[in-house]
Amino acid sequence: MADKKGGVSAASRERWEELVDAINAARTAYYQHERPTISDKEYDTLYRELEELERAHPELASGESPTQTVGGQRSEMFEPVQHLVRLYSLDNAFDEEELAAWFDRIQRSLGLIPRLLCEVKIDGLAVDLVYRDGVLVSVATRGDGVTGEDITYNAQFIEAIPERLTAKKPPALLEVRGEVFLSTANFNAVNDEQMAAGSTPFANPRNAASGTIRQRMDKRVEELAAARTASGTRAEARVERLEREYALAVGRLSALGFTAHGVGAREGIDVASQSEVYSLLDTMGIPVSSRMAVHDSVEGVREYVAYYSEHRHDVEHEIDGVVIKVDDFALQSELGETSRAPRWAIAYKYPPEVVRTRLLDIAVNVGRTGRVTPFAVMDPVLVAGSTVSMATLHNQYEVERKGVLIGDMVFLRKAGDVIPEVIGPVVEARTGDERPFVMPTTCPECGTKLKPEKEGDKDIRCPNAVSCPAQLRERLFHVASRGALDIEGLGYKAAVALLDCGVVQNMGDLFLINAESLLTCPFFTREAGKGEEGPQLTENAKTMLANLELAKVKPLWRMLVALSIRHVGPTAAQALAREFGSIEAIASADLDRLAEVEGVGQVIAEAVVEWFDQQWHREIIDKWQRGGVRLVDEVPDEGTLESQTLAGVTLVITGSIPGYTRDAASAAATARGAKVAGSVSKKTSALVAGESSGSKLDKAESLGVPIIPAQSFDVLLEQGLDAVLKG
Template structure:
């Protein structure tokens, strides 16, 4: 590598020497982390690498003498590791990288420098780039990106990747080099990890690394097990194939048999591009693959040639990168919380950091076993992830940043809320629980907050603060007394009274909510009891089959287990709950207060959707999202959030997103809103 500190470099001042020292440090780190990333062993999140790379670019922009020809800013990808078992092959045309922008202002500046009549916007897939070569329509070779010039020959493995044709359809050109991305769908990734969990194997960290490692497996059957897929997003060398635009090229590739993204759009103005950027920023988890940005390309190939390229990236394309979903921060402390079932969950307290567009300062660590498995210590620099609305999670430490001051976390032996000694509920449980289920303040307040939720009694005026107050003041011994609350009893509350000691508007609303909540569906009452494993789906199934709580309590475990969607574990948990005296006391008190204990079977909707799985996507005119789900469940159907081969119907409204395309790909029946209403009424469409 050319070293900007060579003896023939200009004389240095102390300041410029520090700058050059920083450049050398950054260059080494960028090159090292790029190699780790492309060879499936990344140590830092993409966002940290992007920040490091940008700092290097900024240094070179301010000090042009640092921009030597073999700077990492001029390079693409990374060389294959020397120990690779795959042969090296040279690409017919070099695979370029993409320059990035991170704000709308930067994007507008780029568009101002790169005017075009038509652009393409396409999702930036977070996968592994590969290069395919076809001669006379037959797949001759598949290779990884490598350093952009030389990659690894993975032809045998590529032949089992879904979407890579072995032979092109129609009249194929003499030569065609196709670029694209190998990826794993999030739904497949979850299933793969579920299978590994059952076999007690180490779980994969994320879909991108799993795909990159999967394509390099020595056994082709192991490659097949990763459920890899391919999408084409570019062309290289070609003979007998001369499209005039990128869009025309994609249309031709689809005709040849390649999958191309259904989310690519032709746009003609800056406003249209910004609209796409903002839409996908809000819907980035609607795509069937993981994505971290939107790529904007000049559509015309003639205009592309006119703009040319730098040593590493085309000038006619840019990637707008969304806020990161994985970042690093400092783990300040590990504390423990107690949930409604007594489960004690360690959680990380961190230096606040922006991730996925929001500031995060706490993240779950699941249980003490996970803390040990992840190997995190208090004081560590840690990697955290926050995908969509999911609770932030600590992925692991950045061990290279440890300085020896870090200390191990010691899981508590006593409940942080009530001081009771903790233990697993059953032998082999990973979770430790507080056995003081009736009186532990943390458990009781969590149960009250849970039963007040929309999935149970829907008591709007009973939030976390109110629940804690009712317990702290002794107004409630347990949730059995909830429906016996009166204005007189609430007078001892600080949340539900005025400074003069009178019940306030929130207190009156609480009493109104409680009166209304008594007359609800039986399944909601079951959910509100916080019986372990009995969630909304199982509660609905039990209520639909038995019709009353009395009938459920009289049923044998084996009979309960035969209920569709229940099974042995839930049945045993249900029966065991009723062996506890104070549990039965809750039910008796609620029944005495007039809470629903049996459904009115005359008002029960006909079970037209029994055994059917329905997915609703997009905006419907006559149904809210929850309303559509409720309509499906009330008729005995399963309301799913993802489309799979097991899906029977997909209902499509406005702005449906990727689920509609996925349904088409799988051949699932698609309905509009009128068809949905017919389905609800008749069970068929």
């Protein structure tokens, strides 16, 4: 086999092949099986011999040689690497106006709006890959754009970065730019590990990706190899520990994703646009984003930006914005670069969702079902467009899991309209003055000993349901909430006043309130004005009385929600109301009968039976009935369960609708004959817009589609579209 070729002796070629085989085998053992077969010293000796042989016979140094592939420069971890072509950073636009200004600049320079490529901006770490003859020879961090750090050694553990391009005739040179990142699922898993180990969780996936890629994997391998050759009683334990750490590090690296977002230096390929580059990279096995889109108009780009603003969290990895690029390379060159950034691209940034703030205290809240919930009290901080000073911590185990101490600096996340969440502590910022949270053992409001409902429950409760002031207050307040009977005038302070003044003993008395009883409570009265005698009811008190009247005839399911029966939310309440039609029928149904109702099931059925078993609960029902509350639904027309008030109507529902989950709202509309669509178009009859409606609202406005506020949703269901539009 060893033919003499170009002056290389058969013996040299044979030795070269031996060396290549031995080194490649050792590397496979290192990287893929995580078990070195030879010592580092032996490896280095072989490697140096190979290098010398290739220096003497450069024609031997083919693509097969380890010197030509990844991992060749093992000792150069984090050494500076000059990028072949500079990586620019991008200018940012933080709002629509700044984006419009960029469109204007492009139009002024080119005299037209060119084809624009949009892609999501991955919250990761920018890297630069160099392929020569289709083989990955170097991976570096972005650095300052001119010089980065060598991470070739670590990059080979990243499965998403191919070591070879899948091309019959690969280009002589290809510099690929892209983002190394963690998926949201992997990011959460990494942070769980961090917290389990008592370390600071990563604030965002970018930091996590950076931390992961910046480990000294080469040192780990060296350490492990040294430990393996050592002897003694503790050597074995050390090897075991190092192996475990190594496996964890390899696991983390291999979990990193990669998506290309550009090319730098290239030889042997001919492409005219950014989108063409992506297609080409795709055929060569380099991951590109499936979310990329090319638009011919400013409107198309704006829709793309709005879509991902609303669907930011539907993407499998974090995004912090959208990048817009002029697609055509010739036009890119025409626009050129400033000293910092290309004029042909811009990053539209969404507001940050993770901030740091001080955890001032952890307090506990007693809920309407007695559940005792710790919550974080923080220095108020602006995050995702709103000021946050409190966040639930769910239960004591969650506090322990997050490892937060009172006084800690913490990372706080608020994603869109999702409730704020404490991620974890900044361990490095501790001063030693922090103290752990201690879960109370007695109710802070009534002193009753707290206990879990069932053994093994994570939640603990105040069992004093009948007279715990916190529970009485929370339940009363809940009756008036928008998801239940929506009683204007009965806010939190009014609920407190009603109980404090003894106007009500519990929510059973709510519908027995009248002007006379309210006059005994200063919260509801004002001093007499001219021509009046004695204290008068405030406007708020009058509003409350009027709204209590209105509440008496609300649908049965809302009454069920208002009663604070465990596990009975709007969906279950609607199922029960539909099936039984009256509170009496529900109270007299047995467990099996309740459990077989679709949307109810065993757990809810048990909670319902348990609730009606309590004599004092029955008294609440009696009092409500005496107060004139209708606890029966009108019997629907025979034949159809729901009258088809919305036949022929196409609705789009967005934002939160009080009293409904998104699914429940869709189901309620569909049951009345409506077609519910996912996006607004000219065919949309109306948009039902709840709180935090996003781009759909803008779309509806621009198309002239009528917009129905969420509060009118019940009227829409009951009386149809015309009633709402005319009203």
